[in-house]
Amino acid sequence: MNPEYSHVHSENFDLFLSPNVGRLKDIFNKYLDGLDFKSKINLTDFGTNDGKNIFPFLRIMIELIRQRSASCEICVTLNDQPTNDFSALVKNAEDFKKEMKDDFLAVHTIPGSAYHRCLPDETIDIGTCSLMLHFLSEYVVLENALMYVPGLLVSDEETTKVRSLAAEDLKNFIRARLTEMKKGAIFFVNIPTDPLVLHEMCSSTFYQLYQRNVISKEELRNTFVPTNNARTETDVKTAFVEIGKDNGAELLHFTHRRVKMYQNKDLVKCVRAWIIPCLMAGLCQTRSNNDAADVCELFFQDLRGRLSDVKCVNYKIYEVIFQKL
Numbered sequence: 001m002n003p004e005y006s007h008v009h010s011e012n013f014d015l016f017l018s019p020n021v022g023r024l025k026d027i028f029n030k031y032l033d034g035l036d037f038k039s040k041i042n043l044t045d046f047g048t049n050d051g052k053n054i055f056p057f058l059r060i061m062i063e064l065i066r067q068r069s070a071s072c073e074i075c076v077t078l079n080d081q082p083t084n085d086f087s088a089l090v091k092n093a094e095d096f097k098k099e100m101k102d103d104f105l106a107v108h109t110i111p112g113s114a115y116h117r118c119l120p121d122e123t124i125d126i127g128t129c130s131l132m133l134h135f136l137s138e139y140v141v142l143e144n145a146l147m148y149v150p151g152l153l154v155s156d157e158e159t160t161k162v163r164s165l166a167a168e169d170l171k172n173f174i175r176a177r178l179t180e181m182k183k184g185a186i187f188f189v190n191i192p193t194d195p196l197v198l199h200e201m202c203s204s205t206f207y208q209l210y211q212r213n214v215i216s217k218e219e220l221r222n223t224f225v226p227t228n229n230a231r232t233e234t235d236v237k238t239a240f241v242e243i244g245k246d247n248g249a250e251l252l253h254f255t256h257r258r259v260k261m262y263q264n265k266d267l268v269k270c271v272r273a274w275i276i277p278c279l280m281a282g283l284c285q286t287r288s289n290n291d292a293a294d295v296c297e298l299f300f301q302d303l304r305g306r307l308s309d310v311k312c313v314n315y316k317i318y319e320v321i322f323q324k325l
Helices: 011-033 055-066 086-100 156-180 196-211 217-222 233-247 267-283 289-306
Strands: 041-046 074-080 105-111 124-129 181-193 249-261 313-324
Touching: 011 055, 011 124, 011 181, 011 249, 011 313, 041 055, 055 074, 055 086, 074 086, 086 105, 124 156, 156 181, 156 233, 196 217, 196 267, 196 289, 217 267, 233 249, 233 313, 267 289
Parallel strands: 041 074, 041 124, 074 105, 124 181
Antiparallel strands: 181 313, 249 313
8 A cells, every 4th residue: 555645545546546547647637738727627436436446546636736726626526326335435535525635625425327427518527437337237137147257157148138238338338428528528447357257156156056955046037246247358449439439539548457356355255245235135035134144144155165265356457548529
């Protein structure tokens, strides 16, 4: 952890945003060259979770603005799904604002799906989105699989449904952001993909509960973690090129790199945090909360045994910077 960052900090900043800070500072500085600082400057993050990932980045961008204007209004908007723990986010946002000691800084939270418009037209000056776009906007019924993994317990029809939904989700996200962005504004997004070994283990472990008659066929069908971690480079580029061409956007930067997540951590505990809401939602359609929780505990106990030799999870991250023309 870099000590110059806020105490409200997550190592995910170092993994996902820090490598791009220099490039984003250069682009944002050029954007700031064209402003008179008489209007409010808006910084927005989508899929914020508890905020710890984005606060160090926001601090850096706010300091860039303050080098040019000590008194222009700055508004930070933090978005996530309504099911997010907003109590934690609001507390961390309040701590961040106090730490910044800036009388002209406002920090707001706003619930809503990032696959739809969340803000008024031409609001955003710089925006970010990390670790969100692998989630699907809707549940897809998979007969045998907890998670979508190409070729594992999924039919051709199910594969087509997931891939089509994921493609439309990404296009909807880009359209919504371009509507919300000011002319010349920039946006950074990363799209995680490829930890398919982990997803294979989760799906097969859940399927084994069905084979052992712990859960029914109906419960197997009802329970799904709505992610697509199998996007290709072509999938991502095509969406930005197609939507950008029709909506006045330029792709400034596109790359991908490998990232090791969950190193030196309890892997099952980390996975549990984002899987268990989906498990409970599916199982509680046919069971009481207590019974569903018991099945979840059995699932994670089995999963721990299968992950005992796994020290980290390798993600492939697509990184995109685009600008509204």
